[in-house]
Amino acid sequence: MPRPRSTQISLEDTPYYHCCSRVVRRAFLCGDDKYTGNNYDHRRGWVESLILELTEVFAIDVAAYAVMSNHLHVVLHIDIETVNRWSDRDVIEQWHKLFKGDELTHKFANGQLIEPHEVARLKHTIAIYRSRLCDISWFMRCLNEPIARQANQEDNCSGRFWEGRFKSQALLDEAAVLACMAYVELNPVRAKMASTPEHSDYTSIQQRIKAAIKGEQPKALLPFIGNERAQQPKGIAFSFKDYLELVDETGRVIREDKRGAISKSAENILQRINVPAATWLKLTTDFGKLFRGPVGSVQELDNYYTHLEKRRRHFASSCQYLPFS
Template identity: 55%
Template sequence: MTLPRSTQISLDATPYYHCVSRCVRRAFLCGRDAKSGKDYEHRRRWIEARMHKLASIFALDIAAYAVMSNHTHIVLYIDTYTANSWSTIEIIERWQQLFKGSALSQRYLRGEALDAVELEKLQEVTSLWRERLVDISWFMRCLNESIARQANAEDNCTGRFWEGRFKSQALLDERALAACLAYVDLNPIRAGIAKTPEESNYTSIQQRIHTAISGQQPKSLLPLVGGERRDMPKGLPFQLDHYLELVDWSGRQLHPKKRGAIPENIPPILNRLGISPKHWLYLNRNFESRFKRLVGSAEAVRQVCAQQNKRWVHGLRDCQRFLSPTPC
């Protein structure tokens, strides 16, 4: 049974969510269709550009993404702190980059005087917009509807472009987060359309590698800021060099001729997260299929179930096996 999105996304549990959207019938509507010979590769650029544009408007940061031929992966970070700091005028300006707004909001931006009743009504509307600008469902709606309209206009047709609702997974702890980030970044390599992470077009890992060469991080992505500490800045709790090493190492193990050839020196991040190399490689191939809505250690999943009054959750046994700390 399909559950309401509100029951699948809880900021009390985690600010990180993995979202997946697939094209209808899983057709190659964003890449090259081998059967018809048509090339829709430019639509992947549409998705990437729209995704980054929306991230600059919403209080949502992109932690990882991969735009494939027939589906997209996005890992989002919900930044409620930033959303709560926005002034009324900031909310209106952001919202009206996406929608027309209201007569009151347009008058307010023009500097026209509003009476007390109108100001109260404007505050109600902007409070609603503030909530929507930190809402993953609204982000995905603004992304997917826009791409569907563009594609249908190009094809001179109507109808669905995406398969219904997007799929979302809550990433409850560092283990789940690290495994999901690498899973998303390695999509092109698993699919056989790229040989290395730096050649993986339309992915976050390609962006991170290109900017890392100059000692920087992409401004359009949530940065990697290192492990948990006092006064920690906003960002992913991993070191950039460790994460790039981990993705590179994982990608080499995914190669058919080298699968399972685990090197002696395991990347530091695996030791810190307490994940065995064997389980890590399995997660890099099967993350999306093995887990449903809640992903993390068994203890983390049980805690969220207790908070949400859930008696059972799919995939708890796999969380215990693959994402719970391994004994030293």
Template identity: 50%
Template structure:
């Protein structure tokens, strides 16, 4: 049974979510359409550009992304506390980058006098926008509608472009987050369209490799930092960038060459530090989306989230017991 999005996205459980959207039409979202021979490669950049444009407006950061031929993956981090620090005018300014807003807001911005009723109505409107600016559903709506309009205009047609609702997967702990990021970053390698992470176009791993020497404040992705660094921010992921790049590089080679056996000595400590069983790692990454359809994390985290949903069971417990150490 389909569940309401508000039940699937709970910021009290986690700030990290993996979202997937698929194209509904036979014509490819991006890349080359094997049926028509037409290339839509430029649409990949549309998605990346729009994603980061929205990230600058919303209180939502991007931890990982991969734009494929007929779908895309994105791992998002919601910074809900940030919206509380925004003034009324900043909320209005941000929202108006997306939508015009009612006449009442136009009048306020022009300095028109307002009575108490109008002021209260304005305040209610701003608070609604404030809530939307930390909503994954609204960000995904603004992303998908924008791409659909551009693609439909280019194709000279109308109608649905995306396959129903986007899918979301709650990442309940650090181990699930890093496994999912690796899963997303290695999508082109698993699909056989790239051989190395640095050759995986329109992915966060390629961007992290190219920008690894940039200072953190200039990196548009969520920063990966050593957990012992004194300059860590609440929004940073406590995992050193060098360890992550090493892990993704080795995992990509192992998956591509179908060598899931012995784990090298330099990889084991990286996985054990985040409480992941090295012997289950490659299998866990390869089938992450299938084995954790809605919730991903250690067994205790899964049980807690399932209980809040009023359920007694969810898919993924068996894999969680094997993959995530306790």
């Protein structure tokens, strides 16, 4: 039985969550449909553009994404500090980028006088908007619903396009975040849709590589900030260069003629996050099979369930593949 989304989110334990949505009918999200002969690759552009657009509205960062033939992956970072810093006017303006709001919110945004009897209702509305702007359920709703409407219109049909609920899982420590990101960004390579990460269209890794050639990082994606800073800004506490090497070497291992062969350079990189090379290979090739719920070390998982006041430690057996720190 599906559990309420609120029982799966614990910001006290982690701001990182992996989400996946799958189409419900035979029609493809993108790529070639062998049944109809139609090609839907252009829909991948819809999804990628909307993902990057939503990062400008929500206090949610995208660490990784991949758009596949019948599903999509995103690794999200909830930026609770940013949403709490936003003024009431900032919250209204952010909300109006996606939704119409109401007469009262437009009065406030335009600097018009708010009557005393309207203040309480305005404050309540702003509080609701603020909570939604850092809510992954609202983020995924704003991603999936427009795509579904466009696809239904193009297919000249109605009804569900996506499964009823997107899947989400908490990523409780750095190893889980990096393993999940590599898993997501190597999806096209594993599916033989691309030969290398840089040729994996409509993925975050391709965006990062294109920016890296210019000596930059994509503004729309959560940046890598290294792991030796005293006052760390917001970002992934890992070297970007090492991450690119990590993904590339892992991708080489996944190839049929390289499966099980771990290079020395890959081992050196993995030592930085204290994950054995063989364990990393297991994580990045079978992440979707191994983990159906929150991901992290046993101790992190125990803390997560304690904060959510859950007695049973679901999915604990899968955590044997993560380091015990």
